[in-house]
Amino acid sequence: MKVNDGYWLIRKGMTTLHPVVVHHTTATQGTLTVTTLTRRNEHRGAELSTPTITVELSSPAPDVIGVKVTHLAGARPRTPGFEIARDPQTVVEIAEDGEQVTLTSGALTARVSLGDPWSLTFEADGRELTGSAGKCLGAVLTDDGEHLMIERLALGVGQNVYGFGERFTPFVKNGQVVETWNEDGGTASEQAYKSVPFYLTDAGYGVFVASPDKVSFEVASEVVSRVGFSVPGQELEYYVIHGPSPKEILRRYTALTGRPALPPPWSFGLWLSTSFTTDYDEATVTGFVQEMADRDLPLSVLHFDCYWMRALHWCDFEWDPVAFPDPPAMLARLKERGLHVSVWINPYLGQTSPLFAEAAEAGYLVRRADGDVWQWDQWVAGMGLVDFTNPAARQWYAAKVTALVDLGVDCVKTDFGERIPTDVVWHDGSDPQRMHNYYSLLYNRTVFEALEASRGRGDAVVFARSATAGGQEFPVHWGGDCESTWSAMAESLRGGLSLGVSGFGFWSHDIGGFEGTPSAALFKRWVAFGLLSSHSRLHGSASYRVPWAFDDEAVDVLRTFTRLKLRLMPYLWAAAVEAHEQGVPMMRAMVVEFPDDPGAAALDRQYMLGPDLLVAPVMSDDGRVTYYVPDGVWTNVLAGTMVRGPRWVTADHGFESLPLLARPGAVVAVGAREDRPDYDLADGVTLEVYPMSDGQVTEVTVHGPDGAAAARFEVWREATVVHARLVDGAAGRWSLCLVDGAWGSGEDRGPRAVVADGAAQVAVEVPIG
Numbered sequence: 001m002k003v004n005d006g007y008w009l010i011r012k013g014m015t016t017l018h019p020v021v022v023h024h025t026t027a028t029q030g031t032l033t034v035t036t037l038t039r040r041n042e043h044r045g046a047e048l049s050t051p052t053i054t055v056e057l058s059s060p061a062p063d064v065i066g067v068k069v070t071h072l073a074g075a076r077p078r079t080p081g082f083e084i085a086r087d088p089q090t091v092v093e094i095a096e097d098g099e100q101v102t103l104t105s106g107a108l109t110a111r112v113s114l115g116d117p118w119s120l121t122f123e124a125d126g127r128e129l130t131g132s133a134g135k136c137l138g139a140v141l142t143d144d145g146e147h148l149m150i151e152r153l154a155l156g157v158g159q160n161v162y163g164f165g166e167r168f169t170p171f172v173k174n175g176q177v178v179e180t181w182n183e184d185g186g187t188a189s190e191q192a193y194k195s196v197p198f199y200l201t202d203a204g205y206g207v208f209v210a211s212p213d214k215v216s217f218e219v220a221s222e223v224v225s226r227v228g229f230s231v232p233g234q235e236l237e238y239y240v241i242h243g244p245s246p247k248e249i250l251r252r253y254t255a256l257t258g259r260p261a262l263p264p265p266w267s268f269g270l271w272l273s274t275s276f277t278t279d280y281d282e283a284t285v286t287g288f289v290q291e292m293a294d295r296d297l298p299l300s301v302l303h304f305d306c307y308w309m310r311a312l313h314w315c316d317f318e319w320d321p322v323a324f325p326d327p328p329a330m331l332a333r334l335k336e337r338g339l340h341v342s343v344w345i346n347p348y349l350g351q352t353s354p355l356f357a358e359a360a361e362a363g364y365l366v367r368r369a370d371g372d373v374w375q376w377d378q379w380v381a382g383m384g385l386v387d388f389t390n391p392a393a394r395q396w397y398a399a400k401v402t403a404l405v406d407l408g409v410d411c412v413k414t415d416f417g418e419r420i421p422t423d424v425v426w427h428d429g430s431d432p433q434r435m436h437n438y439y440s441l442l443y444n445r446t447v448f449e450a451l452e453a454s455r456g457r458g459d460a461v462v463f464a465r466s467a468t469a470g471g472q473e474f475p476v477h478w479g480g481d482c483e484s485t486w487s488a489m490a491e492s493l494r495g496g497l498s499l500g501v502s503g504f505g506f507w508s509h510d511i512g513g514f515e516g517t518p519s520a521a522l523f524k525r526w527v528a529f530g531l532l533s534s535h536s537r538l539h540g541s542a543s544y545r546v547p548w549a550f551d552d553e554a555v556d557v558l559r560t561f562t563r564l565k566l567r568l569m570p571y572l573w574a575a576a577v578e579a580h581e582q583g584v585p586m587m588r589a590m591v592v593e594f595p596d597d598p599g600a601a602a603l604d605r606q607y608m609l610g611p612d613l614l615v616a617p618v619m620s621d622d623g624r625v626t627y628y629v630p631d632g633v634w635t636n637v638l639a640g641t642m643v644r645g646p647r648w649v650t651a652d653h654g655f656e657s658l659p660l661l662a663r664p665g666a667v668v669a670v671g672a673r674e675d676r677p678d679y680d681l682a683d684g685v686t687l688e689v690y691p692m693s694d695g696q697v698t699e700v701t702v703h704g705p706d707g708a709a710a711a712r713f714e715v716w717r718e719a720t721v722v723h724a725r726l727v728d729g730a731a732g733r734w735s736l737c738l739v740d741g742a743w744g745s746g747e748d749r750g751p752r753a754v755v756a757d758g759a760a761q762v763a764v765e766v767p768i769g
Contacts, residue, residue: 001216001230002177003140003150004223016150017071018138019053019118025101030092032057032103034112038138053138055112055120059105060086063242064252065122066210067110068235069149071139075234078431080389080438082210082469084239084256108242122205124242129205130154136226139234149236152218152226159203160601161219161227162589165196165467166479166499166507168491171589171604173199178217182418182437182466186515187482187491193418194467194477195437196502198253199227202595204244206253210237212438212468213431232433246501246592247584253503254583258473260505261448262580262707263461263535266340267411267476268572269300269677270531270562272546273539276305276514281323282330288546289337295548295555298562298675302334303342303413303463303537314380315345316353317400331408338676340410342463345401347417347443351375351382360384364393366424374424385420388442389435390427398450405454412451417443417466440466448474458706463508463537472583475506476535484513484540486619489526493617494604496533497589505579507587508535510545517543520550521621524557524655529617531561532609532660534576534586553655560656563674568613570669570681570702575610577707586610594630599646603628606659612666613637616659625659626650632664635690640740642691662690662739667698667715682710686735687724692717702729717766725761736762 005011019036026033034055037047056068066084093104096114103110108129113119121131136152155161161173168187169176178190185191197209199217209215211231218228229238239256243249254260272288274280285302292299310320319327331341349356349365359365365373365384373384387393401412417440422432430438444464451460464477471477479495482488496507511530512518517540518526527547530536538545547554565572575586584592588608590600606616606627614634616627629645636643637660643649651659662668672684682702692698697716704710711729715722715736724736735755754764 001140001148001150002218002222003230007223013143015141016135016138017051017053017141018135019055021116021118022112022114023047023052025096025112025114027094030058030090030094032094032101034101036118040116051139055137057103057110057112059090059092059103060084060239061090061252061255062087062106063108063124064239064256065103065105065108065110066237066239067120068237069137069151070235071147071149072234078233078434079428080212080430080434082212082257084210085258087255106242108240110240122240124204125244129203129242130240140230146232147234148230148232149234150228150230151236151238152223152228153207155201155220155225155227156203159201160591161199161201162591163196163199163206163498163502164217165192165502166194166477166495167192168495171494171497172602173219175221176219177221178219180215180217180437180468182420182440182468184416184418187480187488187495193465193480194440194471194499194504196467196469197229198469198502200246200249200501202246202591202601204242206241206243206249208239208241208253208256208469210239212434214433214436246595247582250501250503250583250585250592254472257503258470259581259583260472260475260579261460262458262576263475263506264459265569265573265678265705266300266676267461267535268569268576269536269566270298271301271303271342271535271537271539272299273303273537274305274307275540275542275544277307277542278540278544280307282325286333289334289339291546291548293337295559297547297555297559298566299339300677301340301342301411303344303539305344305413305539308343312350312352312381314350314353315348316355317345317404328407335408341408342411342413343404343409344413344415345447346415347386347388347397348380348383349386350380351384356382356384359386359393359396362392362396363427364390364396366421366426368423369425374421378419379416387427388439388446389430393427394442394446398446398453401447401450402454405451410455411461411463412447413463414444414447415465417464437468440464440468441471444471444474467504469503472504475504477504477507478535478537479507479509481514481541482510484516484518484522486522486621488513489522489529489617490605490619493529493607496587497604497607500585500587501589501592503583505583505585506534506576507585508533508537510539511537512540512545514539514541516541519621520554521655523547523550524554525618527554527558528561528655528658529615531565532615532617536562536565557655566674566677567670568668569677569679570671570685571610571613573681573703574669574701577703578610580707590628590630597630597646599628600630612663612668614659614661614663618653618658623652623654624650625653627659629661633691634661634664635740636660637662642740662688664690665692665696665698666690667700669700669702678705682729682734683732684734685711686737687713687715688737688739689715689722690739692722694719699727720766721763722766723761723763724756733757736764738764738766
């Protein structure tokens with residue numbers, strides 16, 4: 001919210017209170033409490049009739065400092081609130097020297113000036129990261145009776161801000177106004193399905209505002225040298241998270257709010273959807289599956305969208321008996337083909353469904369203040385909303401999901417969860433404003449935990465649209481309703497990259513776009529992008545996304561990139577395990593891997609897939625793409641050519657190609673199969689080695705389906721020889737391959753390989769000229 005009228009004045013109808021001077025401090029059990037006066041203490045009694053602002057500093061984990069700011073402390077606690085994991089081993093040091101008082105956790109120090117004027121700064125590694133001073137922190141009272149708490153943290157020259165969830169606006173958020181309020185607004189506006197009150201900077205720190213309410217951020221948009229944020233109420237809580245690297249910031253942020261679960265390996269294969277409003281029945285989907293097989297297109301998951309249920313009955317969990325007369329037999333036949341099955345659900349109950357009356361009578365639906373069930377006619381006529389704050393309602397809804405699993409369904413698409421009313425009463429007394437975003441967390445948690453309970457830990461996956469902070473624990477999330485245009489393809493990627501730097505490890509999007517029908521060229525380019533994403537789904541609205549609906553070449557393109565992804569599963573699965581264990585996303589904005597390269601700071605049309613593969617999707621009708629290559633000698637994986645960075649490259653690509661570059665010195669584990677994602681990744685694995693520097697040592701882990709190490713290898717170069725050895729694990733047959741003979745001259749393109757056949761150690765001569 002903008003408070004200032006320009007730089008000097010306050011907007012009409014607003015009154016502000018800011019700390020001016022410290023009155024006293026108290027230190028107890030690792031918490032530093034600073035009581036400030038909002039006017040100067042010029043004489044005895046000056047504190048009378050003077051509002052105070054209380055600032056509490058504490059640390060839930062090393063290198064993280066929490067700030068809790070309060071104006072009037074008597075307000076009732078407002079729920080729900082985000083769950084913050086606290087490390088009991090955190091060591092906090094508090095010191096005071098008469099001029100300042102400090103609280104230190106790890107390398108991060110919060111420093112409060114005891115003199116005039118008030119200031120709060122955050123420092124690490126001998127430098128100031130950010131801080132609040134003057135008229136930055138405080139309270140705002142409006143003539144309409146609204147009360148807000150505000151803060152403005154300093155932003156240095158040339159520093160960039162990222163995150164806030166899945167935002168489709170420009171990737172660098174400087175200059176933008178961002179409000180964390182989930183909306184079903186598509187992908188072409190400032191609205192978002194997944195709002196997260198967390199931002200990451202390239203200046204060594206991130207900030208998490210711990211409120212599920214609407215948080216209004218002014219990102220160098222009101223005071224251009226600061227990131228401002230405001231929340232309703234009498235209290236503001238935020239956390240400054242020191243890195244210094246973006247990866248370390250994400251590790252610490254996700255340690256606080258939750259790390260993503262590890263999706264099952266089969267979910268990384270190709271998903272085919274019935275699409276939304278298309279005509280389909282058992283014969284249609286069976287035909288699609290057979291035609292995929294006839295064209296040798298590996299398929300892992302078949303998704304049934306909304307009309308697997310009867311119209312107006314959403315969401316009653318009952319199959320349409322006309323289109324699908326024998327669901328158990330149909331699902332069994334799909335399983336015989338090696339497929340997994342996904343079905344669409346949402347948290348709404350249309351009043352035509354018998355479940356509506358059942359849920360209403362049991363008290364499972366959200367109600368208005370007068371006791372009536374909250375209803376409206378948008379989406380499904382007379383729909384009500386399941387109240388997930390009611391434990392009995394959660395159990396009831398989870399049982400519906402479990403029944404689907406018992407029938408043969410493997411996962412569900414948890415659609416919607418953004419259109420949550422605020423003029424209602426929740427079962428547990430939650431504040432309606434705070435429940436608007438938080439609802440998505442309860443909804444997806446309920447479904448995910450039901451799948452986990454019935455399928456077993458490690459085999460649960462949802463395909464979710466709505467989320468907020470903490471929602472990353474329940475993957476996978478997809479980008480919502482985008483149009484079938486080149487612009488929508490680009491905006492989808494921006495959204496995914498923003499979500500990744502907001503703590504979400506896994507992300508997908510509708511290949512070809514959702515609304516409309518893509519041109520054949522757009523579809524083929526989106527296929528390459530989609531198969532080089534964490535998860536890959538063909539899905540549309542009123543038209544099918546089967547490749548033969550476009551042209552014969554689309555079939556070939558889909559086959560090429562599906563097989564490529566399946567071969568890359570050992571490498572991709574390692575990146576997935578890292579996302580699960582460390583909170584570093586699979587699809588990484590370039591700034592995450594290259595924070596010290598100014599050329600990477602604003603890139604939002606390319607990304608790193610895992611730590612070592614650069615992907616630049618082609619987003620033009622003519623096949624031309626311009627992308628940035630960081631420092632070093634990179635290898636085009638598909639063409640075998642080399643490019644030395646840092647530089648910009650412009651190139652034309654055919655439909656079965658795109659810029660896919662291996663990082664200098666990368667060792668990429670490639671699997672022995674290209675027909676499915678869930679195979680023994682260590683059996684027959686090839687370690688593809690890209691030009692290493694002399695003396696470089698790299699460790700590569702191939703993980704099993706549970707995420708544990710199945711085999712570990714060490715690869716190193718000594719002069720003109722590359723060595724590899726099996727450190728531990730039963731790898732069986734494995735290979736070492738020096739990719740591209742251009743290690744020396746840049747002319748020879750032939751890869752050299754040595755098959756180890758279970759040997760403990762191998763070596764191969766580096767080709768020089």
